[in-house]
Amino acid sequence: MSETVNLHRRDFARHLTAGVAGGTLGMMAGNTVAQDTEQSEPPKPPSLAALRLAAVMTECPGEHWTQETIAEVLGDIRADIARGKALSEFPLQNGDDPATIFMAPAPPYEAGDAE
């Protein structure tokens, strides 16, 4: 089980509420960015997955954030990140626009066809 999962949800919520997200995210990322540590090393940023998890937990607060839920959502986020990376690596040119496929032109049909 990851360190993230071991972070109790109440602790997580308390950190967020107290506005010390940096510290929380640092803990989630497994580093000590906001803690009393040596100042010689530049702080490591939290992981992208941890940042996204924090954003989701902030947007959807509640008692449902069990350790199991956190672990599952973090797994989903990591999968999303992997998919995003795969898409970013696909060789696209600047002019390759997004395809909303088979879009028909604005119809000249009478309104109410759908009733």
Added chain:
Amino acid sequence: MIPADWAFATIGELGAKLRAKETTSIALTEFFLERLERIGRAHNAVVTLTRELALAQAQQADADFAAGIDHGPLHGIPYGAKDLLATAGIPTSWGAAPFRDQVFDTDATVITRLRKAGAVLVAKLAMIELAGGFGYRQAHASFTGPALCAWDKTRWGGGSSSGSGIAVGAGLVPFAIGSETSGSILNPSAANGVTGFRPTYGRVPRTGAMALSWTLDKLGPMCRCADDCALVLPVLAGPDAVDFTAMPEGYQFTKSIIADKTLKVGIVEGCLDNVQPEVKSRFEAACDVFRDFATVETVALPELPYGPVVSTIINGEMAAAFESFITSGKVQELSAPEDKWGGYSVLAVPAKDYINALRVRRPIQLAIDQLMRETPILIAPTMATVAGPIDRDFRSWSRGFSSSPLGTAGNAAGLPGMGIPMGPGADGLPTSLQIVAGARQESLLLSVAMEYQQRTAWHREHPPQQ
């Protein structure tokens, strides 16, 4: 009294009996309502029986016949609709407990069109909650309970158009309407041994259908055979005042001339690598049938990120479609434990990933289009296994098996596809053949399926009478 074997009659056969005055729409409607109540409930396939509406529509159908008015092949034929299609004044639950009392005041476009064609709506059919977008992993993912396969109640009936597949498979309706974002028509068609049809994206307007993914959702018929799909699709298709993605032209089936083995059919390379032995042998037998009327060869699908594209598009669009449902906490009222949290991560998918998925979609379309200029029909098993156990996580019983990427690729590119029965597999349960054609090539697709079904009788197999 309707003979019991009429439960598995085709639309064409029932229509002939209506016109020969061997029965009435009222009698057929009562017959299928009784089966839905008795058998459908036991399979968790039914959300709402629309008895009052159905009897009124059937009465009108009979009155029109008596007056010499014939609305076409669906006139007087009962059908069921996946419960994500709005029906005026009748609850439309989207398969989800938080929406079980939701009532719209208008009908979905396809419901309106079926009514105008004289079809009789007898039931709103069960589905995976919110069309499966929240990542369900087991069958207990609907407020109506796990969908039990038409052939064996200890097996899963597939999803997300679960009730539509079960109801057709168990002879509870002659046909049903399902929806597919990525697999939701073909999967339950395979599990229940029915002929499912996924049209080209935009062929059928989705007005009044729950949106999971606006650029992937399709509506289509689930029937006993390709001939019946060819009767239903023209009624559903055509321009719509609200759904601007609907194709401006309507659709009429025109049988393609398939002769002299000039048609090339491509077996998707590697599609038998990780399937059950019985699925493999059934598919090989199906290929032999194709060789009777086509030139069959193995082709490689272009290696493209079909899965990441489809998943990212669904995630990005469902995040918008269900944002308030997720952030308000209502999501916690869903049935499957994993669905309660399955919507969270999508809120954090960045816009650039979603846009990139749409950008990669174009090369996918072009590459597959190029392939299908040479090989207009692609085939593979629909599913790697027969219907799985009802009480186990999908990941446990499907471990080691995998379907070909044809289904995902077809959905990414918006291509029409069918799942048709190809004979019994393990434990006597149905196996299914997937056929995919190029965009807007529904008539070719249906014609090929008809050629196959003229040479086989698997689509006439059904579970023992109940």
